[in-house]
Amino acid sequence: KIRKVLASDLDAVMEIVDAARGIMRASGNMRQWTGGYPDKTVMTADICRGVCYGCEDGGKLSAVFSMIPGPDPTYADIYGGAWLNEEPYLVVHRIASLPECHGVMDAVLNFCYRHCDNIRIDTHRDNSIMRHCLQKAGFAYCGIIYLANGDGGWLSTAPPEGHLRLAQQWRTSGTLMMGAHTMPPHAPLRYAYGVTEKWRRSATRQHNHPTMPE
Numbered sequence: 001k002i003r004k005v006l007a008s009d010l011d012a013v014m015e016i017v018d019a020a021r022g023i024m025r026a027s028g029n030m031r032q033w034t035g036g037y038p039d040k041t042v043m044t045a046d047i048c049r050g051v052c053y054g055c056e057d058g059g060k061l062s063a064v065f066s067m068i069p070g071p072d073p074t075y076a077d078i079y080g081g082a083w084l085n086e087e088p089y090l091v092v093h094r095i096a097s098l099p100e101c102h103g104v105m106d107a108v109l110n111f112c113y114r115h116c117d118n119i120r121i122d123t124h125r126d127n128s129i130m131r132h133c134l135q136k137a138g139f140a141y142c143g144i145i146y147l148a149n150g151d152g153g154w155l156s157t158a159p160p161e162g163h164l165r166l167a168q169q170w171r172t173s174g175t176l177m178m179g180a181h182t183m184p185p186h187a188p189l190r191y192a193y194g195v196t197e198k199w200r201r202s203a204t205r206q207h208n209h210p211t212m213p214e
Helices: 007-026 040-049 104-113 128-136 160-173 197-207
Strands: 002-004 052-057 060-069 090-097 119-123 139-146 189-195
Touching: 002 104, 007 040, 007 052, 007 060, 007 090, 040 052, 040 060, 040 090, 052 104, 060 104, 090 104, 104 119, 104 128, 119 128, 119 139, 128 139
Parallel strands: 090 119
Antiparallel strands: 002 052, 052 060, 060 090, 119 189, 139 189
16 A cells, blocks of 8 residues: 655654665665765655655555656756656655565556656666666666755766766776766766656556646
């Protein structure tokens, strides 16, 4: 069961967030969700906006995520690629679950597809678990976006003219294809993903005519 998270759920939400951070660290992702992000202020804001949802199992929250109608201002500029389309979309942020909770990504995406078949997600480059889940779920890597502020993600410390050299290093390592773009220095870098047309058609057939949430 998926429902909107209430203010009374905040303690349970933070327990899930802490557990998700532990999963990240155990998998070698040491640089995402640092400095206390996302804290109670961030999660409370999502709850008050009505965009925070939770997966409930046996009357207990086991996973949370934020489903937010676009446009997302941080997605306006994308480097080393392009979004798959410019149609209206939903953004999924702050997915977190307890270690014993499985099938979260499928449940979250199926829920989101009821509202819109065009979904965008970004994640930290060190989050191998999320990147694998996205690729398995029919998402394609689109490029790089930068957060104006946020979760203490990987920081680009190279000056603008050094980004090409950095991109060449990444290209050589096989981890990223960027191109010669000038990007904002000292900003948290995230990998951006969009759902492919094939999976969008499948979602539309399954959920008839999705409507954007109010």
